[in-house]
Amino acid sequence: MTEAQAPSARADADGGDILTPDAVAFVTALHRRFAGRRADLLARRAVRRAEAARDGRLEFRADTAAIRDADWTVPPPPADLTDRRVEITGPPERKMTVNALNSGAHVWLADLEDANTPHWTNVLDGQRNLRDAVRRTISVDSGGRRYELGPGPYPTIVVRPRGWHLDERHLPVDGVPAVAALVDFGLYLFHNADELLARGSGPYFYLPKLESSDEAALWNDVFDHAQELLGLPRGTIRATVLIETITAAFEMDEILWVLRPHVTGLNAGRWDYLFSIIRTFRDAGASFLLPDRSAVTMTAPFMRAYTDLLVATCHRREASAIGGMSAFIPNRRDADATERAFAQVRADKQREAADGFDGSWVAHPDLVPICREVFDRALGDRPHQLHRRRTEVAVTAEQLLDLRGIPGQATGAGLRANVAVTLRYLEAWLRGNGAVAINSMMEDTATAEISRSQIWQWIHHGVRLSDGTPVTAELVRGIEDEELAAIRAELGQSAWARSRFDDARRLFERIALDSGFVDFLTIPAYELVD
Secondary structure, eight states, X not given: OOXXXXXXXXXXXXXXXXXXXXXXXXXXHHHHHHHHHHHHHHHHHHHHHHHHHHHTOOOOOGGGHHHHHSOOOOOOOXXXXXXXXXXXXXXXXXXXXXXXXXXXXXXXXXXXXXXSOOOHHHHHHHHHHHHHHHTTOOEEEETTEEEEOOSOOOOEEEEEXXXXXXXXXXXXXXXXXXXXXXXXXXXXXXXXXXXXXXTTOOOEEEXXXXXXXXXXXXXXXXXXXXXXXXXOOTTOSEEEEEEOSHHHHTTHHHHHHHTTTTEEEEEEOHHHHHHHHHHHTTTSOGGGOOOOGGGOOTTSHHHXXXXXXXXXXXXXXXXXXXXXXXXXXOOTTOHHHHHXXXXXXXXXXXXXXXXXXXXXXXXXXXXXXXXHHHHHHHHTTOSOOTTOOOTTOOOOHHHHHOOTTOOOOOOHHHHHHHHHHHHHHHHHXXXXXXXXXXXXXXXXXXXXXXXXXXXXXXHHTTOBOTTSOBOOHHHHHHHHHHHHHHHHHHHOHHHHHHSOHHHHHHHHHHHHTSSSOOSOTHHHHHTTOO
């Protein structure tokens, strides 16, 4: 593609180093080739969801049984993705990037998705910070302190682009917004592939929100075409897939299969997985209602079925199985809260290591030593647990969908927590912060999605709280009034006037109280950011 054929890009004066003519032309080529197929796959999502809700079930695909039954493995991982016992997650904000690289983790998941508000400045700054992180030139002055890289070694960088469902209106192609996933992927690959390879690493990605192996196959074809355009050998790009939708859980083998030779493993994206169950079966009957969010832990039978199946599938195919993120985080100003967080995270990682996971996520540098200690004990001198095949695992469709047996009820405290978390998170997201500490928990888009979708589901199914009170839109609006009044008193008038809680309230009511269900809160929220 010539420079004259590339579309115009809305950018501020500092965007030229990222939005070079060649980089924009590369993203444009990807969009023109794959946007139509992506649109078809998104349309198929809606059909599949309606069928699942109507039938109240999902099944393993009969037409791909041969793939599940055959004896095959994925390619060996590159050297710097062989040992993944500790992965730290966070958005590529500049100070957080320095802290992540200094954290001592084995992998840094640079999150352009759930932990990152896609303000156009965030999109460009994220790419700029990733570029500098790859070249080890990143530093920043913040709060009167200089943040710069220590002596290393540094984590392997794995970038999570936005999901297939999102657009990027600031980079139009042929008069329509570009596919956001291709913008994030394309800019990072274009600017960094050669440098990463020269440093003995490579362009590695986490793929979010996939709902089928067909969507994974689209990514595989994107990889092939991108490598061809840039003159990279096939298999240079490597990907780990988040299994964070209920439909993808029924196609783990197939997802690994279609992504060869690019795949390295799967990750248990637990919070989006819970949201996906609510979203998929929101109108499928009372058997798909969950109690308070805090009552649904990873020990619930349907969550155990999901994680056991993931480990068994990965290890049979010699792929890495990476655990999820406990939401508890330390508070350096509160020793008791920190000790509680440490205990919760240690128990979470001990469970994952005992189940055979090869590593896991943490959301804060202070949690890296805990995760490392647990997995060091489990792994010994091995870099992973692929030798643990988990051949005893035989998970059925019924087990994946059986939400019974979870202790607890819908309570007034649980409803109030859902309202408060969603409002506080939305306001922070609109201001540009996609990873927010609320009550010693790390909240991102996925946890906010659980909270607001649970409110919607409880209202539309006429759920009664443990004291007999019916959950109605009027009840929720009353709680909303009380929570916003408390926040206003907490902030003071001046800070309240600078906040975006008025916008957050309108957005909350659209995604939690409207008669129709909004599939992803980020779609209407994106309309409210620059």
